[in-house]
Amino acid sequence: MPVGIVRRDAATTEFFDGTARGELLIRSCACGAFAAPQARTCPACGCELTAWAAAAGTGTVETWSIVHNRKLPPVTVAIVRLDEGPWMQTQLVGDLPDDLRDLRVRVAFEQPQGGEAVPVFGAAG
Ligand SMILES: [Zn+2]
Secondary structure, three states, X not given: OOOOOOOOOOXXXXXXXXXXHOOOEEEEOOOOOEEOXXXXXXXXOXXXXXXXXXXXXXXXXXXEEEEEXXXXXXXXXXXXXXXXXXXXEEEEOOOOOOOOOOOEEEEEEEXXXXXXXXXXXXXXX
């Protein structure tokens, strides 16, 4: 199942430069907290976020749902809690167990033709 095509804008340039290198970038605050890539302010101290940090790319599934589409294979979308703390909405790919609760996952990148490399997650081997 291909992921959707995503194109960069000014706010996402650095993030997609990271995914093109195979790095999952998250927001990093001077107070030591991390935040999701799309966060604008620090969830811990409220500061404006300007710095990026490379996440380890590992995390745990918090919740998920399976999206059925009549013409396409079902897609598993999930909220993954990264080991650094931030939560990311993402797509799960590859062979997955029936019960995904607390599944350990690792980031991978899919790049549809004409779009940016997008982070997805698969079961950590
Ligand atoms: Zn902070």
